[in-house]
Amino acid sequence: MSTDKIQAPLIVHIIYRLGIGGLENGLVNLINQINPDAYRHAIVCLKDSTDFKQRLTRTDVAIYQLNKNEGQDWASFIRLYKLLKELKPTIVHTRNLATIEYLVPSWLAGIKWRVHGEHGWDVFDPDGTNIKYQWVRRLLKPLIQRFIPLSKHLESYLTEKIKVSPKKITRICNGVDTRIFYPCPQNKSPLLACPFSTNQDQIIIGTVGRMHGVKDQLTLVKAFILLCQNSPELKPVLRLIIAGDGPLKAQALSLLEENQLTDQAWLPGERNDVAEIMRFLDIFVLPSQAEGISNTILEAMATGLPVIATAVGGNPELVIDGKTGGLVPPSDVKSMAEKIAEYVKNAEKRHLHGKNGHQRVLEEFSLTAMVGRYKTVYDSLLNQE
Numbered sequence: 376m377s378t379d380k381i382q383a384p385l386i387v388h389i390i391y392r393l394g395i396g397g398l399e400n401g402l403v404n405l406i407n408q409i410n411p412d413a414y415r416h417a418i419v420c421l422k423d424s425t426d427f428k429q430r431l432t433r434t435d436v437a438i439y440q441l442n443k444n445e446g447q448d449w450a451s452f453i454r455l456y457k458l459l460k461e462l463k464p465t466i467v468h469t470r471n472l473a474t475i476e477y478l479v480p481s482w483l484a485g486i487k488w489r490v491h492g493e494h495g496w497d498v499f500d501p502d503g504t505n506i507k508y509q510w511v512r513r514l515l516k517p518l519i520q521r522f523i524p525l526s527k528h529l530e531s532y533l534t535e536k537i538k539v540s541p542k543k544i545t546r547i548c549n550g551v552d553t554r555i556f557y558p559c560p561q562n563k564s565p566l567l568a569c570p571f572s573t574n575q576d577q578i579i580i581g582t583v584g585r586m587h588g589v590k591d592q593l594t595l596v597k598a599f600i601l602l603c604q605n606s607p608e609l610k611p612v613l614r615l616i617i618a619g620d621g622p623l624k625a626q627a628l629s630l631l632e633e634n635q636l637t638d639q640a641w642l643p644g645e646r647n648d649v650a651e652i653m654r655f656l657d658i659f660v661l662p663s664q665a666e667g668i669s670n671t672i673l674e675a676m677a678t679g680l681p682v683i684a685t686a687v688g689g690n691p692e693l694v695i696d697g698k699t700g701g702l703v704p705p706s707d708v709k710s711m712a713e714k715i716a717e718y719v720k721n722a723e724k725r726h727l728h729g730k731n732g733h734q735r736v737l738e739e740f741s742l743t744a745m746v747g748r749y750k751t752v753y754d755s756l757l758n759q760e
Contacts, residue, residue, distance in 0.1 A: 384465035384757060385415045389455075389481075391473040393424035393438065395619075395645060396585060397670035398470055398494045400430075401549050401745075407432045408746040414753060417462060421451065421474060426647075452480045459484035466490060466753060472497045472508055478518045488756040491515075492523040493533065495667030495688065501589050502665060503532050512537045521752055523547050525668040526689030545752050548692075550745030551673040551736055558679030558733055559654035566655050567648065570641055571614050573655075578719050579614045581656040583649055583671050584663075586621030591685075591706065595662040596627045598711035600634045602719075605712065609719055615640040618652050653678040657725060658718050664705045666690050673740050676732035681725050683714050693740075699732035 388406075393399055406416045407430075416436050418424070421443040428438055439458060443451040455477055459467070467481040470492040478489050500508050516537060522544045524530040530546045533539040563573040571577060580599065584590050595617070603610040617627065617640070624642055631640045646652060653659070659675035659682050666688035673693065675682050682700035684690040694700045701717070703710040718725050 383411075383413055383415050384753075385417060385462060386466045386468055386753065387417045387419055387459065387462060387464040387486075389419045389421070389467060389469045389474045389477050391420070391471070392422040393418060393420050394427050395425070397549070397667075399427060400670050401494070402470070403427070403430045404550065404552060404742055405746055405749055406436060408742055409750055411435070413750060417464070419455065419458065421477070452477065456480035456484050459486060466756060468492065470494055472500070472511070475511065475515055478515055482518050489519050490521045490523060490752065490756070491519045492525070493529045493667070494525050495529075496589070496665040503536065509536050519543070520756060521545060523749075523752065525549060526692055528688050528692070529667055545748070547745060547748045547752070548740060549668045549670050549673055550740055550742035551670070551677045552742045553677050553737065555650045556653060556674045556677035558729070563655055564651070566651060568643060569616075569655070570638075571616075571655075576612055577614050578612050578657045579616060579655060580658045580660060580715060580719075581616035581618070581652065582660050582662065583618045583646075583652060583674075584661075586617070586619045586623040586627070588623075589664045590619075590621075590623070591662045591664045592617050592619070592623050593626060593630070594706055594708055594711060595660050596630050596640075597708040598660075598662075598715060599640070600630065600636060601708055601712040602716055603634070603636060603639070606716060606719075609716070610639075613639060613719065616652065616656065617642045618644075618646045618649065620645040649674065650678070653680065656680055658683065658715060659700075660711070660715065661685065661690065662705075662711065663687060663690075669693065673736060676740075677736045679729040679733040681718055681728035682732060683711065683718070695731075695735070699728050699735055 388402055418438045420440045423440045424438050441451045441454050466488040467486045468490040469475055469478055471494050481489055496503055522533055522539055524533055524546050533544055565573055586592050599615045631637050659680040661672055661684040663685055668689040672682055682694050684694045685705040686702040687705050694702055696702045701714045703714050
């Protein structure tokens with residue numbers, strides 16, 4: 376009798392690029408945490424992968440790069456088709472609009488189960504109103520057995536705009552690893568290369584994320600400038616940290632220099648110590664023009680920070696206005712400056728809302744719960760065989 380161990384089913388995850396980002400972080404967390412005896416995993420990047428792949432703790436996860444050219448690269452469809460014929464996965468899981476067309480070669484390659492995740496809006500369609508993108512999803516809808524939106528907002532989009540049957544939708548919120556993101560102990564630890572001190576007479580406002588387009592860190596920079604101008608009594612204690620890289624960084628630095636605030640701001644670029652940066656902050660701000668379910672909001676809440684966020688996408692599902700933080704309209708510099716000022720002036724409110732946010736993460740957004748829900752989706756497909 377053969378004693379060969381039966382291999383676990385293989386899931387091929389197709390993403391645009393394996394770099395720093397909420398979608399990518401959620402994928403890595405899922406692969407790291409799901410029972411290795413239940414599923415094997417491979418990641419296919421339409422573009423390429425970065426050192427972010429080092430966050431994978433499993434050594435059996437192969438990463439493939441299609442090195443897709445800009446625009447419609449038909450050769451990349453052929454490369455994926457050949458790769459899938461070789462790998463023979465049980466499930467293909469695409470994520471966001473950039474990868475949805477690659478369900479076609481997945482179907483042609485005979486992959487029986489196809490899952491598509493909606494994690495947030497594309498930079499060219501920040502509010503989901505682009506008719507072309509709606510039709511792309513509608514045309515490819517028959518190839519998808521299960522849709523996974525991360526927020527109620529995205530779930531409504533699928534049912535109302537794309538006309539997806541609710542039976543084919545499973546909403547799964549992101550989870551946060553509270554072993555990595557947890558409240559700062561009584562005294563802050565110094566941050567590598569950070570010019571700000573750890574003393575208690577500075578109030579540090581900050582955000583983390585790619586500095587481009589829809590993330591709109593320029594609104595936060597302008598709000599910080601306005602706050603310093605309107606409240607000169609607060610200016611000596613205010614500090615700003617924006618961690619992340621991208622085209623908006625140069626514009627942000629230029630604005631700060633024009634207003635003689637470069638000494639009160641630190642923009643270190645891309646960092647791999649996000650948890651330590653979070654514990655260094657006093658107030659977290661997410662100024663995005665559009666969002667799905669933001670990992671960085673969850674990480675900030677897990678760290679015990681009050682969160683100021685724009686009232687877009689899934690943000691209102693995470694931030695309870697007046698209890699765990701505050702919500703402001705997108706691109707509204709004045710409202711954001713006023714909301715930041717509320718927290719700067721009221722330490723008790725900062726601490727209470729941060730504590731409430733931390734408790735909310737523990738109760739509703741655990742990593743264990745997220746992984747369990749994904750496994751249930753995958754299991755339900757296999758059980759139909």
